[in-house]
Amino acid sequence: MSITRSQIADIAHLARLALSEQEIPVYAESLSRVLGLVEQLQRADTAGVTPIAHPLPGQRQRLRPDEVTETDQHELYQRNAPQVQAGLYLVPRVIE
Amino acid sequence: MTELHLMTVAELSAALHAGRVSSVELTRALLARIERHDRALNAFISVDAESALAEAAAADARRHAGDAGPLTGVPIAHKDIFCTRGQKTTCGSRMLANFVSPYDATVVERLRAAGVVTLGKTNMDEFAMGSSNETSFFGPVRNPWDGARVPGGSSGGSAAAVAARLVPAATGTDTGGSIRQPAALCGVTGIKPTYGRVSRFGMIAFASSLDQGGVLAISAEDAALLLGAMAGFDERDSTSVELPVPDYTATLEQPLKGLKIGMLREFFAGLDPAIEQLIRAALALLHAQGAVVREVSLPNLPLSVPTYYVVAPAECSSNLARYDGVRYGHRCEQPRDLTDLYERSRGEGFGAEVKRRIMIGTYVLSAGYYDAYYLKAQQVRALIAADFERAFHEVDVVIGPTTPTTAFSLGAKSADPVTMYLSDIYTIGANLAGLPAMSVPCGLLEELPVGLQIIGPHFSEQKLLNIAHRYQCESDWHLRVPRGFG
Numbered sequence: 001m002s003i004t005r006s007q008i009a010d011i012a013h014l015a016r017l018a019l020s021e022q023e024i025p026v027y028a029e030s031l032s033r034v035l036g037l038v039e040q041l042q043r044a045d046t047a048g049v050t051p052i053a054h055p056l057p058g059q060r061q062r063l064r065p066d067e068v069t070e071t072d073q074h075e076l077y078q079r080n081a082p083q084v085q086a087g088l089y090l091v092p093r094v095i096e
Numbered sequence: 097m098t099e100l101h102l103m104t105v106a107e108l109s110a111a112l113h114a115g116r117v118s119s120v121e122l123t124r125a126l127l128a129r130i131e132r133h134d135r136a137l138n139a140f141i142s143v144d145a146e147s148a149l150a151e152a153a154a155a156d157a158r159r160h161a162g163d164a165g166p167l168t169g170v171p172i173a174h175k176d177i178f179c180t181r182g183q184k185t186t187c188g189s190r191m192l193a194n195f196v197s198p199y200d201a202t203v204v205e206r207l208r209a210a211g212v213v214t215l216g217k218t219n220m221d222e223f224a225m226g227s228s229n230e231t232s233f234f235g236p237v238r239n240p241w242d243g244a245r246v247p248g249g250s251s252g253g254s255a256a257a258v259a260a261r262l263v264p265a266a267t268g269t270d271t272g273g274s275i276r277q278p279a280a281l282c283g284v285t286g287i288k289p290t291y292g293r294v295s296r297f298g299m300i301a302f303a304s305s306l307d308q309g310g311v312l313a314i315s316a317e318d319a320a321l322l323l324g325a326m327a328g329f330d331e332r333d334s335t336s337v338e339l340p341v342p343d344y345t346a347t348l349e350q351p352l353k354g355l356k357i358g359m360l361r362e363f364f365a366g367l368d369p370a371i372e373q374l375i376r377a378a379l380a381l382l383h384a385q386g387a388v389v390r391e392v393s394l395p396n397l398p399l400s401v402p403t404y405y406v407v408a409p410a411e412c413s414s415n416l417a418r419y420d421g422v423r424y425g426h427r428c429e430q431p432r433d434l435t436d437l438y439e440r441s442r443g444e445g446f447g448a449e450v451k452r453r454i455m456i457g458t459y460v461l462s463a464g465y466y467d468a469y470y471l472k473a474q475q476v477r478a479l480i481a482a483d484f485e486r487a488f489h490e491v492d493v494v495i496g497p498t499t500p501t502t503a504f505s506l507g508a509k510s511a512d513p514v515t516m517y518l519s520d521i522y523t524i525g526a527n528l529a530g531l532p533a534m535s536v537p538c539g540l541l542e543e544l545p546v547g548l549q550i551i552g553p554h555f556s557e558q559k560l561l562n563i564a565h566r567y568q569c570e571s572d573w574h575l576r577v578p579r580g581f582g
Contacts, residue, residue: 013439
């Protein structure tokens with residue numbers, strides 16, 4: 001399994017990760033190695049096996065009434081924000 | 097009286113109850129120990145002496161008022177993955193280096209309610225992704241048994257802090273072995289409960305179908321005391337299980353006569369003979385107490401590591417999408433536009449291993465590859481879970497080593513991710529199947545600890561703690577303290 005540098009650039013963009021020029025070949029090599037390890041899965045006979053996404057069989061997703069249970073704490077939460085103005089999160093201009 | 101720092105939680109609980117020591121005295125003594133030893137170990141990311149002493153004073157007041165429980169006034173540390181209100185919660189990452197949590201995790205809240213004092217937050221691999229504690233933004237943790245070696249990971253700070261007796265116990269989390277592997281490499285007792293047993297609310301998410309919180313402590317008895325206070329249903333975690341929590345301490349002494357133990361064949365194939373000898377000696381001790389040992393085979397277990405390195409990165413790539421540089425966390429300087437803001441904030445905020453796992457996850461989930469990787473891994477996961485289920489028709493628990501080697505040297509495996517990933521070869525299976533599992537100290541090899549792993553069926557924590565406790569009644573490996581920390 002070999003991942004090319006251009007594939008790494010595509011994956012990084014999909015994941016919204018800026019990589020330096022030096023990082024790209026390093027990840028191409030290490031992702032290839034990890035996917036090589038993952039190739040072992042092809043050995044397993046999984047015909048007709050139902051996949052599981054969750055380790056507790058039979059557990060169902062709980063639902064709750066659609067009611068407001070949280071109080072407004074935006075000032076507390078926004079203390080961790082990089083940039084806030086008038087209770088709003090600031091980001092670079094999106095629409096020119 | 098034994099020196100305070102060498103006492104177990106159970107012994108401290110008794111001393112506090114009898115008035116032989118106050119929580120403030122105890123907290124001061126341990127804070128002084130952290131001050132003295134942690135420069136060398138780097139087991140803590142933050143220590144809040146002021147709040148710890150205030151909590152200790154409150155615990156003492158509660159005791160005077162006649163309102164104390166068994167854990168009131170006992171100081172512990174939390175892995176820095178658990179949110180603590182008003183305090184930094186970094187998850188070992190530059191991304192969250194300045195994040196002050198607005199709320200307490202359920203685990204923290206429950207232990208606070210029991211009167212537990214929080215001394216500080218322990219170091220960890222970044223976002224719990226690592227097996228050596230070398231991926232932390234705050235620098236590696238050193239193993240108290242040998243400062244040139246790793247403590248294991250990702251709960252390496254918690255394991256090192258307990259091993260060095262800076263705290264009697266600490267919380268941890270385990271996604272692929274992150275409680276058991278460092279517990280083994282540092283010579284402490286660790287339990288990863290059944291998936292869904294301990295609330296994940298306020299526990300920063302890595303891989304949501306695998307993550308589970310637990311305890312690292314000196315003894316199984318202490319693990320039972322703390323787990324009892326932490327566990328239980330929480331409506332704020334959608335995977336939390338609605339089952340009552342038994343009194344884990346009530347069944348510790350049960351005799352092991354007739355217990356059926358399965359020796360995991362796949363864990364002994366190719367095992368280092370010196371480690372095998374220690375595991376067999378532990379099995380002999382359990383056999384002498386009446387347990388019956390037989391071999392069991394889980395043929396799909398050798399595929400645990402490749403299965404995990406599809407499932408865990410896939411879930412992490414989704415979970416870590418929330419770090420966008422907008423609402424909290426690191427933001428790059430002078431972003432050109434929104435895409436640049438996302439890409440550079442994440443590129444700068446995450447370390448190399450986290451970026452690698454996000455990219456593996458992104459790749460295996462991307463169009464055209466989903467069936468070959470993700471679906472296939474979910475099917476193999478089902479096969480591994482079925483192997484365990486079959487084994488538990490024959491035996492009560494399965495036993496083997498926790499790790500393939502003792503603690504390795506700093507830097508020895510950091511260049512090659514695959515070599516590092518294989519250090520969790522024995523622990524990942526329990527996470528994939530959602531099973532409770534423990535690591536218990538069972539010997540020393542050239543002055544480095546070895547761990548015995550016990551894995552049981554879903555919600556068999558009582559049984560695991562019972563076996564571990566009975567083993568610890570007949571052995572003293574869990575009471576060995578590394579040189580210089582006695």
